[in-house]
Amino acid sequence: MPDDDLKQAAQLHRRWRGIGPVLFAIFYSLFFAAHLKLEKTALYLKDDVVLSANTAAFFTDLTSEPARAGVRGSGQGSAFLLLHHHPARVLAVLWLLFSDSPGAAAKHAVAAMTSAAGALIVVLLYLTLMCCGVARLRAVLFASVLGVSTAAGLFAALPLPQIFSALGLMAALAAVARGRAAFWWEFPAAAFYACCCSLWNVIPMLLLVLVGAVRNSRAGGSVRPLFSGLISAVLLLLVTLGAMKLQSWAYPGSGAVSPAAVLRESVGTLNQASRQVVDVPWAARMQDVLFANVIAPTVSTVESDRRTVTLAEGRWLEMDVQHGIGAVWLMLLILGFIGLPWAMRSSATAVAALLLGGWLVLFYGALEAPGERLLHSALWTPAVIALVGLGVEQPLRRWSWLQWPVMAALGVFLVLQAGHNGLFIAEIAKRIAL
Helix, strand or coil: CCCCCHHHHHHHHHHHHHHHHHHHHHHHHHHHHHHHHHCCEHHHCCCCCECCCCHHHHHHHHHCCCCCCCCCCCCCCCCHHHHHHHHHHHHHHHHCCCCCCHHHHHHHHHHHHHHHHHHHHHHHHHHHHHHCCCCHHHHHHHHHHHHCCHHHHCCCCCCCCHHHHHHHHHHHHHHHHHHHHCCCCHHHHHHHHHHHHCHHHHHHHHHHHHHHHHHHHHCCCCCCHHHHHHHHHHHHHHHHHHHHHHHHHHCHHHCCCCHHHHHHHHHHHHHHHHHHCCCCCHHHHHHHHHHCCCCCCCEEEEECCCEEEEECCCCCCCCCHHHHHHHHHHHHHHHHHHHHHHHHHHCHHHHHHHHHHHHHHHHHHHHCCHHHHHHCHHHHHHHHHHHHHHHHHHHHHHCHHHHHHHHHHHHHHHHHHHHHHHHHHHHHHHHCEC
């Protein structure tokens, strides 16, 4: 969106105020409904029930007394509890007005927070696409694809920290997309929140800072990009480590924080990721990056001393419901990749989304196994869908005859995806029910 086009800015603001709250209400309701399906299952009592997720540990740390918060490890490597523990406790007290069970009230409180975070990610993706010139209806449809995806639809209903980290990343990307129309505090606030959710978000924040600095430099700014990146890196590290230190004082159970030890462990993890990145099969990684995180995979249950939901081993050329729906998504992906070079030349947001998603895929793709990699897919899926939306828009501007076929394919895909992923969540709830 041109910065000097006030008429277009006013029109965008009206559309944002009209559709944004509607999208938030719809997807908050969907995510909370998914929580209600999963409420009476074992995931609040035990870890490693769904895809090796530490759901019980996170739920316990977030809802315990301050002296016990973080004992099970949810606050390590972040300042997450510092920002989220008290809101969760307050919401639990409010939910007691509608429930006779403190346990049920605590579950609903955490679910309200994860559902709100997921719904905000959907709304921010819609805003990002609108600011980059994507047509309103297509922006709504692509945002809805994110909302019913595996990455958002399931993980916004589970007590896990990844959805909050994804919210910080998406808010930062939306601030980049808004450019000079954004308030001065939007990007710093998003960067601070993302880095408090996970120390590893410092690197993607720096990438977004560099993209914004290069854009401002080309527009006549006086600050050089490398200098801006260096100052931002120092400030982000200092603020994040300070927040982690403050959390260790406020919540002793989360463990003591030594800045030197944190930086030393971070360097070791980066070295491990660089060694393992060449060993991870790219085909398996791309399946989690482009398909399984959007269209739910097949569920498998391991029968041992307890029921544990895992993923059945998938094959690229196997023709089933998942791959049938994926064929429609594949056509949209191809069209998006065709238009991506045009989008990157005309929009810094496309470059920012590519760098953001690329780093997250390289880092988590190297360190995590396939099932565990899907647990982190909420981090990169908004960037992937933003890239597809921005890429698809470019060919449609040049070849107008493609608009209606693409819109029809996108609508059909959204309906099929929503039905399939809804059955996926219902199947998980059935297999791990108490």
